[in-house]
Amino acid sequence: GESVGLHLPTLSVQEGDNSIINCAYSNSASDYFIWYKQESGKGPQFIIDIRSNMDKRQGQRVTVLLNKTVKHLSLQIAATQPGDSAVCFCAENGGTGNQFYFGTGTSLTVIP
Amino acid sequence: EAQVTQNPRYLITVTGKKLTVTCSQNMNHEYMSWYRQDPGLGLRQIYYSMNVEVTDKGDVPEGYKVSRKEKRNFPLILESPSPNQTSLYFCASSFGGLGEAFFGQGTRLTVV
Numbered sequence: 001g002e003s004v005g006l007h008l009p010t011l012s013v014q015e016g017d018n019s020i021i022n023c024a025y026s027n028s029a030s031d032y033f034i035w036y037k038q039e040s041g042k043g044p045q046f047i048i049d050i051r052s053n054m055d056k057r058q059g060q061r062v063t064v065l066l067n068k069t070v071k072h073l074s075l076q077i078a079a080t081q082p083g084d085s086a087v088c089f090c091a092e093n094g095g096t097g098n099q100f101y102f103g104t105g106t107s108l109t110v111i112p
Numbered sequence: 113e114a115q116v117t118q119n120p121r122y123l124i125t126v127t128g129k130k131l132t133v134t135c136s137q138n139m140n141h142e143y144m145s146w147y148r149q150d151p152g153l154g155l156r157q158i159y160y161s162m163n164v165e166v167t168d169k170g171d172v173p174e175g176y177k178v179s180r181k182e183k184r185n186f187p188l189i190l191e192s193p194s195p196n197q198t199s200l201y202f203c204a205s206s207f208g209g210l211g212e213a214f215f216g217q218g219t220r221l222t223v224v
Contacts, residue, residue: 032210043202043215044155089154098143098162098209099170102155
């Protein structure tokens with residue numbers, strides 16, 4: 001099966017600071033990646049995605065960076081807010097297009 | 113309101129007693145998928161469906177069945193549940209295999 005991992009299981013940041021969450025993937029055939037967040041007691045919620053023909057994509061306060069050379073993905077959150085507190089995890093499609101493999105997640109805690 | 117609805121939210125059952133977890137979406141999505149979430153393992157894909165009458169195995173399909181007779185519904189069937197199927201289950205839908213997926217609130221299943 002796929003191996004999608006995260007470098008750190010927990011991350012605590014001060015409100016207003018920037019956050020960076022990292023993700024390593026193992027399948028070089030993966031051509032689509034997604035970041036989700038999951039708040040306690042809820043289902044995952046889409047944050048941002050990126051295809052392998054890009055190395056950077058920006059959304060509102062979030063940026064995803066993709067380094068295919070080292071099979072690394074990162075999520076940057078600008079001006080982190082308490083509402084950003086959640087488990088954030090990445091997913092890849094293994095090049096299949098339809099099947100997804102998820103990492104275990106990083107627990108992001110924003111300190112007011 | 114656009115949503116994915118799972119029922120039931122909580123279920124305790126005994127080994128071997130067939131059960132069905134329903135999933136319904138109101139967004140006219142072609143792609144639907146089932147995941148299980150276990151501590152330390154992240155989300156693992158059980159089955160997915162690209163459209164009506166089209167279903168495929170995910171990473172952990174053993175012990176599960178699905179059907180896709182209508183576009184909006186994608187029930188998960190456990191013919192003979194076992195304790196190792198105790199888990200938190202999520203249904204998700206999206207327009208295609210790629211792109212933002214919308215997740216249900218989850219079904220916490222306990223098999224004793």
